[in-house]
Amino acid sequence: MASGTGRSFDDLDAARRWLLTSDDCTGRVGVIGFCMGGGYALMLAGSGDYQASSVNYGMIDDAENVLRHSCPVVASFGAEDR
Numbered sequence: 001m002a003s004g005t006g007r008s009f010d011d012l013d014a015a016r017r018w019l020l021t022s023d024d025c026t027g028r029v030g031v032i033g034f035c036m037g038g039g040y041a042l043m044l045a046g047s048g049d050y051q052a053s054s055v056n057y058g059m060i061d062d063a064e065n066v067l068r069h070s071c072p073v074v075a076s077f078g079a080e081d082r
Contacts, residue, residue: 001039001040002060004043008040009043009044012040012044016029016031016050028051029049029050029051030050030053030054031044031045031050031052031053031054032055032056033054033055033058034056034057034058035056035057035058037058038056038058038059040058041053041054041055041058042058042059042066042073043066045066045067045071045073046067046068046070048071050071052072052074053072053073054073054074055074055076057076057077057081
């Protein structure tokens with residue numbers, strides 16, 4: 001996940017592109033993830049391809065650099081989490 005590349009990122013990009021072709025889409029796509037998916041949502045927030053990211057218990061290395069130019073991010077963590 002740290003590289004931001006690979007099959008899972010390719011699949012997520014394919015889903016994003018499919019949404020953009022939908023008549024119901026406004027042209028703005030967000031991403032949400034829980035636990036490991038939260039890490040993906042953080043990585044994708046910095047990609048420039050999403051307009052919002054919702055992260056629930058996600059973690060990534062080097063967040064300061066990855067998220068330097070990210071879309072808006074809403075992150076939720078439990079009160080007892082580090």
